[in-house]
Amino acid sequence: MRPRLLVLFALVLSLLAPLPAAASAPAPAADPPWTAQPLGPASVATPTGSGGFIGDTLWFSTRQANPPALIGLDPASGEAISQIPLPDSLGAWVSAASGTDVYVGTYTPAKLYRVDTLSGEVQEILTAGGSGAVVYALTVAPDGVVYIGTYESSGGRIFAYDPASGAVTDLGVTVPGQDYVRALVADDRYVYAGIGSAASLVRIDRATHEIADLTPPELAGATFVSSLALHDGVLLGGVSPRGQLLVLDTADPSRHELVQAPAETFVVAVTGGEPGRAYFAARPSGTLYGYDLWSGTAEALAVPAPEKAASGLTFHEGRVWGLVDGLAYSYDPASGTVAGLPLDAAGVTPSPEGPMALAADDEHVYVSGSGGVQIHDPAAGTSTRVFVPGEAKSLWPTGDTVYLSVYTRALIYELAQVSGPVTHLADIGHEQTRPRDSFFDEGTGRLYVGTEPDYGRYGGALASYDVATGELAVYRDIVDEQTISAVTADGDTVYLGSDIKTGLGTSPIATRAEVAAVDADTGAVRWSIPAPGAATVVGDLQLIGADLVGATSTGRLFGLDPATGALRWEHALGVNASILTPSATGVYTTDGKSIFRLTWPAPGAPVVSTVYTGLAGEWYGPASVAATPDGTTLFAVQGRTLVRLDVPGELFAPVSATAASSWVGHPDRSRVWRASVTVTVQDRHGAPLAGARVSAAWQGGRATACVTGDDGACVLRRTVADAAETTVDVTGVAHASLPGGAVEVSRTITVTAPERTSR
Template sequence: MERRRLLHAGAGLVAASVVGPVLAPATALARTAEGTGAPGAPAPASGAAAAGTAGRCSGPAVSAYGIATYTAAIVGMTVLGGHAYVVARGQNPPLLGEIDLAAGRLTRTVRLTRGDGGWAATVSGGQVYVGTYPVPDLYRFDPASGAVTLLGTIGPSGGFVWCLTTAPDGTVYAGTYPRGEVWEYSPATGVLRNLGAAMPGEQYVRAIAADDHHVYAGTLPRGHIVAYDRATGAKGSITPAPYGGAACLLARGGRVVGGFGRSVVDLAPDGSDARVIPIPAAERLVDAITSTGDGTVYCVGRPTGTVYRRDGDALVPVAAPTPLDEHRALFPLPDGRLLGGAGSGRVWWLDPNGGGSTTLELIDTVMAGPDPVQSLTLGPGGAVHVGGHFSVTTHRPAQGTSRRIPVSGEPKQLRTAGDRVYAALYPSTEVVELDPDRGKVRSLGFIDNDQQRPTDMLYARAIDRFLIASAPPAGRLKGALTLADRARRRLTVYHDVITDQSVMSLALDDRLSPGIAYLAGDTWGGGSVTPARPSATVVAFDLCRRKVLWEVAPIEGYASLQHIEVLDGVLYGVYKRLAGTWFAMDLETRTVLRSGRLPSYGELTVHRGQVFASVFGGLVYRIGPDLDEARPVLTGLGDGWYNPPQLAWERRSSWHAWGVAGRELARLRLDPDCVSANRAGTTPPDEAVLESLLAN
């Protein structure tokens, strides 16, 4: 599955604080159910029934209001001569940008053939090589001619080329996910070959480096360094014990140095003479690493964004050119400065001696484009808040205005309380409060506790707390429930609240069971680890006594719940594994009343006594109450979501909700009596591609 091509490709430039022009409602996106033949769609109403619904079912089912969120976020970065080359993420197909390092400006861009981005980039023989996802292609770009060549595909759909490096003789090496392999490309012969998986059980080769004799693969989640003999292909781990997940790696001066877990590891090519340097307490990992001509090692920490210089067995802070940002790469320049690339779309130059820096904001350039949506919520006055990569955009459709507020991560979840917007960020787990009118952001704190990905968030009005569900990093199982006190800016974390499972979703039923929260689990945890339990479960959690009351597996053998909701004493859920399976469970007896299948998975909402499922593939269904089969309400919305699709409902008397059509913000009519569908029907998404997004 490829995401649809960029809407309005080449749309106007975007300022750092304000999104480009908001479009007038586009009725061209409206769809009706007549003549569609969509799976399960009822026949058009006739006679008296038609007359009763004709008024509210007239007009477009979908009204679009311009691009929901823009991005210039980057993933891959490399340097060739006087230029840097960066690859955008979230744009389909990916955009490769060339930056003149002397002038400090973007000079040209070129499109690759397919994919959503490219984490990996390197240079060899005056050519730029890029590895992409979610189809793991290897490309070559010739700066002289501007030609782009697809060299080959090195894994299944849903895979990543996570890293690239170049050996001294010009041979290019790649590390991949999910098969954890190392591949070799010879520019001299054009031969691409698979050198095999680095380590059984390790899905990621997340970092890679090469010298004259070996290529070194840094794995994740456990963190081995596996050395491949470049001549014979023989391989073996040179780590006496795993150091923690790999993030970056280099081979210089007869040493192999990299960021692994909470350490910088420095060892000889055979694994001997290992020196393990703890990173500063404020950091979780080292994002990028490099060394200068005199052998000085520099690295960048996450989450602070601080550049450190190695001094013996200590890391000494230098400066933070882009604080609280992820970093994709770090390079020494001939003039003594360091060049860095941040995930938000900032490229910076740093004087490591004086600490002064300059920054290029790619969001201000033609690298900016429509972004897959992370999250969405409706605020007072009809404001719609949209989470994108490193930003929250506040749209006011009635006024035709938008404002982009940078944040330090991906807002996986957005909610409102009063006139404020609250976001739970990945990968830092920071919870922030935004004042959308003033553009101000303040922190409520970090979930931490070995968590990485916020998965759901709701506001418990009775206790004035946000409840946040979260998952751990890859290689771990235990998720958490967090209660966020917005008044005191205090987070209380209940780690492993569902034993050996991520917490994927939350639901409240204040009317029938006041003070009880229901939590849904995922036995896969953060992925890349063997589950410890056979079935995903639901637990009831007492918010007053702060304890689990009971636990049940709605359907035995199903590994991952994606989302749950409660209506009138019945808990509704949709599974990610087996994808699209839904159920309705009586909370008193804890027995499943009904179940069925949707084309994919997503999120559930309750509105006006009905239960809706918005799922990947651009589909909205109704699954309750008292339905034996899911009934389509709206289809043909495209693939504009990065995370599972969400709905933000308007007032209680309305059948309208805000969502996404393609990559545009859209107002959707979801009246169950006004079924609307795209004439093309529905195409279930590629689950391997959806699964791969969790690795990103």
């Protein structure tokens, strides 16, 4: 998610100059107003969906880009000849050609569109689900009927659309209790469906809609049949997480074989090829394999895109064509050669994508997305992208290194230099796939990662990786049958927060999340408590001052005794925010719409204030704020744009002032008086800041300054004539302890003339 600045933890509790408090909702923004400076798209990419040929043009969709598009690529010229935007959604995972039309399935919302590739006209056909729903599978039968398969938390469904009549038929939940229809293929009589998260293969009679279960018993324990193709009377399917190709005789489904791809986890795409031969692509290697039907073995042919997942394979004009993020490639079986067509070189415009994680160091801002990390240099106004084999769900910069915790196989990588490449460090394994949080302990040199298990699995894990020795320890089910969603550490103790949700496609068993303290060396639980407020998700944990501070996904804050887990305080933030970012001026959090500052002027619950509104961040992961190590700058996401917010200087050096005035000469006859303003400056601990130079300007522009004494105070003086009042603007404080040696301040003090003596 983002680095926590350990050196600042002890400081946050005693930060002064808190903004106004609120009982259950953040207070309005304080003056001076914060402003957001746009730095460009947070992350840009061309993640591909599936595709196929119409004539000699390869048509494919884009996913995780807003708006998604249908791209027509001419392999002969290497150029994109058409880019047709689709209506607003989070992306388009699948497409299928039919004549000169292409059908495209989107997600959030899950809709089916028909695109006329000749005119560019886009027609909405049906809605299969709203927010969170996905069209994962799409196929066109020989007679033109279109079948779509969905993900829905209420069960994966199949819909049929007949273009001849315009009729839409809801075939219902395919397998009760299973949320995913991940693959579809159809012949004249049947539709075949690959199901998850408990892998199943079913056959549906297209006329009667009768369902037959064709799942071989050997698939027990697998999560998905995630890709399908028909070829020479054989049904080909990819089995996850086994790295196997399922081969099944459609005339006699009892005849089947499983072909193992060595050292692979996912068979991500399959296609028929020449008579008697098929091809499939697998991860994590990114290898393309060839398979002769019923031979029992697969042959590694090439690695067109190392570590990348193929979104689709198709066989056209004697070549195998594959789509991966940012690239289309072809494999020539005759020569064994691979040719690649980078999509950016073809003229495909990269699109801003929803960010997954955000972090910053003193020079760069890191935003992760699909298949990469966008690295911004705010000083230069530039950004570059580094390839990541998956999605970095958590980022942790420390020194010159960034540690990445990567989905889909719960991998740990490091980025040792901003130009890349990333280097693989460890596989967490233990049926874990999705990192949820990470924390790097500078004192012990250990990276801790909390994870969510694979689809259909229960029991998350805590991984401990020693960056010096490369030693990895994994502790699963510390919180029984829950995901580890938050992690922080102090010396020999790791603090964990959980999420009752586990692998996608499962139903939670627990009803309440937990917070636990565990031994960093053994994983033994020292104490464990139910999450305060009956929370089902602990979104973050931070050690702040003497408290272990937690936040839930519903915006509830709480403070625990780190030694015992005893509840010390609770506070309703009032908005749906969870990730906490400590800095020198407070702890910041966001609900994706506004930024909030938490300060602790006294022990107990924090004071919460709104410092910025209007973000409307379009996150693909949990919304967060990043801070530079010195705390002078925040970074956030506005829409899909990275923005910079400079932290007002007075939050680093809280200034208070008192005004006084006296007559020069006799009070009843004098027209001249002396204005005095005593300025007191405190450090971030709340102690008097001695030796600080206070810069100011009196009304009219006359500059002045004073230096604070041991009590943190100094006096600004001015003689005034023929005026009822005057003002002084305190503009800055300079001291070696402050960021850059000085901070700007905006504080105006008004001094009024003294009253005359009554006769």
